Amino acid sequence: MFAKRDLTQGSIPRGLLGFALPLILGNLLQQLYNLADTWVVGRFIGEGALAAVGSSYTLMTFLTSILLGLCMGSSVYFSIQYGRQDPDRLRNGIFQSFLLIGGLTLLLNLTVYLALDGILVLLQIPPDILGLTKEYLQWIFAGMVATFLYNFFANLLRSVGDSATPLVFLGISVVLNIGLDILFVVPLGMGVRGAAMATVIAQFVAGLGLFLYTWFAFPALRVQKRHRYWDRAALKNLLNLSLFTCLQQSVMNGIGPGLVNSFGTRYGRLRR
Numbered sequence: 001m002f003a004k005r006d007l008t009q010g011s012i013p014r015g016l017l018g019f020a021l022p023l024i025l026g027n028l029l030q031q032l033y034n035l036a037d038t039w040v041v042g043r044f045i046g047e048g049a050l051a052a053v054g055s056s057y058t059l060m061t062f063l064t065s066i067l068l069g070l071c072m073g074s075s076v077y078f079s080i081q082y083g084r085q086d087p088d089r090l091r092n093g094i095f096q097s098f099l100l101i102g103g104l105t106l107l108l109n110l111t112v113y114l115a116l117d118g119i120l121v122l123l124q125i126p127p128d129i130l131g132l133t134k135e136y137l138q139w140i141f142a143g144m145v146a147t148f149l150y151n152f153f154a155n156l157l158r159s160v161g162d163s164a165t166p167l168v169f170l171g172i173s174v175v176l177n178i179g180l181d182i183l184f185v186v187p188l189g190m191g192v193r194g195a196a197m198a199t200v201i202a203q204f205v206a207g208l209g210l211f212l213y214t215w216f217a218f219p220a221l222r223v224q225k226r227h228r229y230w231d232r233a234a235l236k237n238l239l240n241l242s243l244f245t246c247l248q249q250s251v252m253n254g255i256g257p258g259l260v261n262s263f264g265t266r267y268g269r270l271r272r
Contacts (some may be wrong), residue, residue, distance in 0.1 A: 022167040029167070029174050036174070040181040041195050049192050052132035055125055060140060063108065066246055067148050070101045073242030075155035082160050087220060089234065091227040097238050098152060105148040112141055132192050139196035146200065149207030153214045156221065165213060169206045177202035
């Protein structure tokens with residue numbers, strides 16, 4: 001019924017290492033993702049654009065951490081039902097969490113667009129890069145839905161023992177992002193808008209690609225009509241698991257942005 005990966009059989013250290021290694025490599029790829037963006041923007045656009053993208057990255061990391069925390073928490077519920085070999089509860093949990101986190105993503109997306117000017121003030125963005133930062137964020141926010149799709153299905157696959165496939169799609173996304181960054185910024189001269197568009201396109205390739213892979217490769221995870229209902233007890237468990245991980249992730253990534261931005265672009269020049 002499900003793809004089998006039983007960590008209780010065979011060598012436990014080897015099994016844990018085999019599962020954890022793709023997660024570690026994924027974190028490293030995420031850093032390469034940011035380093036590549038930073039290098040292209042700083043090398044071919046200029047210091048102000050580099051500062052604008054850097055300031056935007058801290059905000060996007062904070063917003064992404066909210067979605068990541070919710071998806072990670074839901075994956076705990078998925079893994080429990082997978083371990084119990086209860087496909088009906090698993091599929092119902094997928095249905096409820098997808099609608100819940102997806103709806104929150106759309107609400108969060110709309111909120112940041114409407115409150116963008118206030119957010120820039122709250123983050124203490126220096127006046128000399130305010131315009132560039134706003135332009136970059138107006139485009140980069142379009143990728144929030146893609147970020148949700150990737151993190152939701154990545155954590156779903158990990159909950160049933162597949163940690164390698166999300167790494168593959170992330171790697172494809174990173175390579176695509178680097179190529180599109182260079183294309184949009186250098187020959188096409190699209191500036192920070194091009195850098196943001198490159199990131200959004202790469203994110204949608206990863207998010208939609210992972211969704212399609214899950215749909216075709218794991219038919220046992222497909223939500224059927226009989227699973228599309230709201231179960232109060234299951235929803236309570238999902239919320240209990242998701243809210244704590246969401247709080248943990250958002251607090252870890254939400255403390256520094258305003259403090260760092262308050263130093264202004266001059267601080268970055270002095271450090272170099």
